[in-house]
Structures are given as structure tokens and as C-alpha cells.
Amino acid sequence: MAADKRGEFEDQVVLVTGAASGIGRAVALMLHERGARVVAEDKNPMVEALARPGLIPLVADITLDGAAQKAVATAIAHFGRLDILVNNAGIIINKRVVDMTRDDWDRIQAVNVTAAFLHAREAVHAMIPNRKGAIVNIASYAAYQAFPTIAAYAASKGALAQLTRALALEAIDHGIRVNAVGSGDVVTNILNDVVEDGPDFLARHGEKTPIKRAAQPEEIAEVVAFLASDRASYIVGSVVMADGGMSVPAGA
Template identity: 70%
Template sequence: MATQTSSSELAGKVAIVTGAASGIGRATAELFHARGASVIAEDRNPQVEDLARDGIVPLIADVTREDAAREAVALAVDRFGRLDILVNNAGIIMNKLVVDTTLEEWNAILAVNATGAFLHAREAMRAMTPQGSGAIVNVGSYACFQAFPTIAAYAASKGALAQLTRTLALEAIGHGIRVNAVGSGDVVTNILDGVHTDGAAFLAKHGENAPIRRAAQPEELAEVIAFLASDRASYMVGAVVMADGGMSVALP
């Protein structure tokens, strides 16, 4: 099978990217657009509107809401005629011991990181199934497999996302829809801004603990996501591809 790695490999494709206002989501939306895709860029942060341009339509929405998933898919179909790719990237984190975590905090993490992905994948599959093709990429973490103190809710949500990926993959492949995930390591984004004074600086420093001795830039994860969404990954089904600088294979 011939492969295509040109800057137009996603030409004609229509994608939804959640959590697109910043970080990995923004880098992914911009990379998809640069490679020819039309993009619905979804985020509850109004700054997602900064992405507005020909071929990128911002959507201010909360991924935890059932109607947000329906609205995103309907917008893709109404504006661009179809849906080919879904990237479930929206995610939040907190650092608290289990004994200090409230039920509200637990539910909030699971709602964004796991339930939001379920809702969007369900609606995307309903749109993709009649056309017999599509790709869903879930953005996970090394917490899909590993944990450390204070990330119980986050690790539980990413473990759920990994299992959702595998189950969806089995249900979807008969309809020509491939479902995979990427497990990221430390990426220099603003996800920890509510936990640390300078979340990006903390992640950059923490990334030095990985075998590669640095954190990733959002664009590096966007490249892996783009690969999984593209026809170059045509034989990949139900994989959780680790892009974590070796963190998941290193002994402490």
C-alpha cells in the first residue's frame, strides 16, 4: 500500500479536535489544518475562537455535556458535509491524595477525561458508520498504565480512556472506523496551571526525569496524533501508542 506523507495528506478530511484552545489540542488543530483538513476546534475556553480562519470553525462547548458532542458532530456535517476524524484531547488534572479528594472533584476529572471522550466517540461513530470510514484518536497519558501518589482521579480516568479505546476499536472496525490512543508523557502545556504557579515550567522540569531527559512540545504529540488519524496508520486498531520519552518503560 502506498503511503503519503506530504503536507496535504489530510486534504478533504473533516476533523473535530476537543480541548483545542491551547496545548496539544491547539497544535493538533493547526497541524491538521496545515495538512489540508477542515477542523471543528472545540473547547469550553473562549480563547478557542482565536483559531477561527478559513477551514477552522471554533466551538465553545463543554465536552462533558451530551448536547456538546451532538453539536460538534452536527456542526462538522452541516459546515463541511461529513466527519472523518475525532481527536478526544480535552483533559484536566489535579494533585490530591485520595483521602483529601471530594466526590465533586473525582466526578469532575472523570467527566472531562473519560465521559467526554465516550460522548464524542459515540456521536462520531454514529456519523462515520454510514460512510464506512473514520478514525478516532484518544489522547491518554502514561497514567493509562502507571500511577503515583496524588493522581488517583486522573489515573482512573486515563485507565478508563485506554479501555474505552480498546472496546471502541473492536466495535468500530467492522464499520471501517479505526480507534487508537496516544499515551503522552510530560508536555509543556498549561494543564497544571491550576495546580502550580507556573505549570508549564513545572512540566518542563519534571520531563527531565524521563529517559529522554526533557518534556515534549505540543507539536511533537500532534505529529503522533496526525499519524494515527491518517491512512499511514491503516493497520493500527486499538493501540495505545506511548509517546512519553521512555517514561513508561523505565524503572524508577
């Protein structure tokens, strides 16, 4: 870690969803190492392994009523305020529309969009009195591109991108910046319920990008850290693509 970033988030309080593994875990640890006090929220009890001074794990189902309020209240109770929210939690299903059930569809939207909306709403309430804050949503190149079997996921990430833009316009008058990362293929466990070896599948799928590899979670965490920091003070309502060139149109 670069020395000039070590105290970048000193005295900042951060809430990260989906923090038990992958991008969320990388974000929680990176911001904590750079001085932040962190609440790491996840349904998976493995999030408790992150516990250390200044980093509080919270086992919770982010889709349930009251979960967002509890998460924000936990940050305030332990650390006195909330400065940064990272809406990272996400799930995927690989089914064609004709094979998908209503429950399949609703489950993806509940995690990827509705929970992000609820956490953002509560975070903004907490940030308004301080006249400052940052929200970073983890979107995807699937917000703009699609292929067969990812209709539910692509729709959810498209909705998250638009939530980012609309909320950014509402929140900036209170000094709160809202942005998103358009993530590409990252070697995580998100596909473990879909394919036999999720990380390996993502690593191989990443070879199809212009950069010819998938990202590591820490590479996306760096983009999150930038957008959450004062270094990005003029960036409002943007979806910053970090997808190895996947979203760049190919030449004729």
C-alpha cells in the same frame, strides 16, 4: 512541514476537543495545515482565535448533555461529514484520595472519560455511513503508572485506554479505527490550576524521563496525525506511547 504531508488530510473533516491551547491547538493547526477542515472545540473562548477559512471554532462545555451532538452536527453542517475525532480535552487534580471530594473525582472523570465516550459515540454514528473514519484519544503514561496525588487522573486515563480498546473492536467492522496516544509530560497549561507555573513544572518534571526533557505539543500532534492517517491503516486498538521512555521499566 514536510512537503509530502501538505495535502495528507485533503478533504478530511476533523473534530478536536480541548483545542484552545496545548496539544489540542497543535493538532487542530497541524491537520488544518495539511489540508483538513477542522472544528476546534473548547470551553475556553480563546479557541475563537483559531478561526480561519476551513477551521471553525466552537465554544462549548464538552461535559454537558448535547455538547457532543452539537459538535458533530457543526462539522456536518459546515463541511458535510466527519472523518476524524481527536478526544484531547483533559484536566487534572493533584489530591490524595483521602483529601478528595466526590465533586473532585466526578469532574475529572466527566472531562477525561465521559466526554470522550459521548463524542466517540456521536462520531461513530456519523462515520458509519461512510465506512471509514479514525478516532484518536489522548491518554497518558498515567494509564499504566501512578504516583501519589493523581488517583483521579490515573483512573480516568486508564479508563480511556480501555475505552479505546473496546471501542476499537466494535468500530473496526465499520472501517473506523480507534487508537490512543499515551502521552508523557508535555509543556502545556494543564497544571495551571494546580501549580504556580504549569509549563515550567512540566518542563522540569520531564527531565526525569529517560529522554531527559518534556515534549512540545507539536511532537504529540505528529503522533496523532500519524494515527489519524492512512499511514496507520493497520493500527487498531493501540495505545501508542509517546512519553520519552517514562513507561519503559527501569533495569535492575
